[in-house]
Every structure is written in structure tokens, then in C-alpha cells.
Amino acid sequence: MQRILLFLYRIRAFLLFVLLESIAIWLIVSNNSQQGAVFFNSANQYSGRILQTQRNVLDYFSLTSVNKALVDQNAALLAELEHYRQPVDSMFIPVDATMMATFEFKGAKVINNSINLAQNFITINKGAKHGIKEGMGVFNEEGVVGRVKGVTQHFASVISLLHTELLISSKIESSEVFGSTKWDGKDPKKAKLLYVPRHVELKVGDRVVTSGYNVIFPEGIPIGKIIEVGAGTETNYLDVTIELATDFTRISYVYLVENFVEEELEILEDLN
Amino acid sequence: MNSNRIILLIGGFFLYLIIQVLLLKNIVVFGLAFCFLYVLYILLLPLEMKTIPIMLVAFVLGMGVDLFYDTLGMHTASLLALAFLRNSWLKLLTPTGGYDENLQPSMLNMGFGWFTYYSLPLILLHHFIFFYIDQLGTNLFLAGVQKVIASTIFVFVMSIIVQLMFYRRRRGI
Helix, strand or coil: CHHHHHHHHHCHHHHHHHHHHHHHHHHHHHHCCCCCCCCCCCCCHHHHHHHHHHHHHHHHHHHHHHHHHHHHHHHHHHHHHHHHCCCCCCCCCCCCHHHCCCEEEEEEEEEEECCCCCEEEEEECCCHHHCCCCCCEEECCCCEEEEEEEECCCCEEEEEEEECCCCEEEEECCCCCEEEEECCCCCCCEEEEECCECCCCCCCCCEEEECCCCCCCCCCCEEEEEEEEECCCCCCECEEEEEECCCHHHCCEEEEEEECCHHHHHHHHHHC | CCHHHHHHHHHHHHHHHHHHHHCHHHCEECCCEECCCCHHHHHCCCCCCCHHHHHHHHHHHHHHHHHHHCCCCHHHHHHHHHHHHHHHHHHHCCCCCCCCCCCCCCHHHHCHHHHHHHHHHHHHHHHHHHHHHHCCCCCCHHHHHHHHHHHHHHHHHHHHHHHHHHCCCCCCC
């Protein structure tokens, strides 16, 4: 018995190593689920504060480009609004529940972002207190950014589209062909459009947008445009490369979207 | 170890952590070479420090870096491996006549050749584990190897520059 204890004492450094390493590996595994606790990442109160302070300082350097992007979007929205304005001699009829707005939008600022790893996350400065919930879609004026993974009181952690396990249901705008966008981990400007059947004819330059089958995003938010169509190795599907609409190197403000009827839709889909 | 050195070590810990997460996090050369300079802190801990305290320090430092990188556990796991092997590796590299008392295993104290033998394999190991975990579940092995090599060289060069600029011979920071 004494010998065993002595032996264990002699390899105590190794035992501690095994213990700590298992904790680390357990953390890695538990962090890899798509939704979950976010205490131990940059969305927690303390690191969030530090990152926010850093972002507040760095923001001064990107004011010009942020302003330009906001002005551009304002112009686009104004043009769209013009479309909906009622002519003087028209009549207004309220539509029924099926046509009512099913999405709600919120704005937030990005305080932490990475693009160079295979699994990238973004931290934003709004949390549960501001009504952010797990699973909300995130986009900016250029296109899709990601999906909320977890929230704390004041901050939220977002799975970036540049994460090799996030799938976004998408479609090709012109031909209404469905597929899933997934990042392949190589270039932060490009992603793959999966599950496009072989018989579909694609043109380089076709726009890819979010599809209506998707409960996270409203239909029609840009994802990117097709830049390459290859035969691919899979027998049934084409190998489609798209250029992402969002420039992940300089995201500063994002919008979050919540689907009011998401629960209803999910219940309905579960019934099938 | 006098109290002065302990304060320097604790100060160095926070300095490395803050510089890493606020400054060096944003430096990625060509999207390949990452600057994980915080490994230098573990490499330069005093020679007489035992493996267990080193591992505990590495665990806390790794968690701190992970917190800001959103890579929960990845930096910790790789830094722990480095911390665990550090002392055995140092023992293997003992120069004839042994180490001096209370010495920091830095380039200025031990010479460039010795420091290369000491740090390069350990940095390589750390980076290999880190990028291996990062690309698990994807088929990016080659891209991962590129990142490992590029980052190892980058961190090694940076660590030499940092030592030349901010360290003194035979002393702490």
C-alpha cells in the first residue's frame, strides 16, 4: 500500500497534468455545442467590459467607413420606403395575421471578432437585458453574419458564419434552388454552397440569399454570389463556391432578428 | 527568490496576458502567422520552479487567453502540455556543469543556440496541439500545418526581439 502511495506521489506532476488537461478537453467539447453556457468566454461580464472599452477606443479609427456604410443603407432604405408610400388617392386595408410582420430587429455593436481560426466567434455588446435570445439571427448591412450562441446579462456570443459547423439555409435568388451555406475553414471571403443537385444549371455571378425555409432569418438577406461551380467529389451534388457578401474583417455594427413565429413553426414541424 | 522577483513575475503574468488579448490578438500575418507570445512567459519562468506550480500558472494563463479568444480550453490544453514538458526538456538540455542558481532560461543568459534548442520544439509542440484541436472535424490538415509552421517562426522571432528589448541579463523582467 505504501509503495502505491509512494508511486502516486512520485508521479504527482503527471497526475495533475492529466487532471488539468481533462478539464481543458471537457471545456473544449462542451463549448463546441451550437448553443450553451457562455460564462467562460468573451461574453462574460468582466472580459466583456474590457473588450468593450478596447472597442470604444478603436472605434474612432473606423468612423469613416462605418458612417459610409450607414449612409449607404439609409439611402437604400429610403428608396425602399418610397415604394411603400401611399399615393394620395389610395385606400389602406389592414392585412390578416399571415401577412403581419413576423420578425423583430435589434441593433448591436461588435466588440470582439476573429476570422482566422476554423471556429470563429463574435461578441456583441447587447445581452439578455436588451432582449437578445439564443438562436437569433445576426446580419449587417452587407449580409448574413451568424447566429447567437449564448447570452449573458449584458453581452452575447455569436457563432460567426466563419465557423465550420454552422449551416445557413439558403437559395439562389434567380432560380429559387435551395442549398445550405457552410464555411470550409480556408478563406474568410469564400464559403461553400452545399446540397445543390447536379441537374441544376448555375451561372457564375448568381446571388445567394437566405431562404424562407429558414426559421432564423427572414427571406432574402444576402449571403454572397457564386464565383465557381465545379463537379465536386460527391455523386449527387455540385461543388459550388460563393464569395461572401459580408466583409468579416471589418464588421462593426450588426442587426439581430427574432422570429416571432419561430416556436409556432417548430411545433408544427415537430408534428410532421 | 526574493519578494521583488515574485512581484516582477506576477506583474509579468498580467502584462503578457493583457498585451496578448488586447494587442497581439489582432496581429495575424497573411492570415497564417499568429502571435501567441504568451508562451514566452511560461518558457522564461525561473529554472528552480517545479513542474506543478508551472502547470497551475499555465492553466490560469491559458484560461485567461481562451476567455478573450473564444477558444474555450484550446489555449489551456496546449499550454499545459508545454508547461508539463518544460522541466524535463530543461533537464535534458543541462549544459556541462549544470545551471547557475536562480537563473532565467532566457536567450541573454544562455546564448542564442541554447535558447533555440530550448524554445523552438516547445513552441512547435504548443502550436501543433492548438491548431490540431482547431481544425478537428474539418479536412484542413494542410492549412493547419502551414499555420503551425508560420506561427512558430513568427513567435520565435518575436520572442527574441522582446527579450532583446525588454529583458536584462541575469535578472527578471
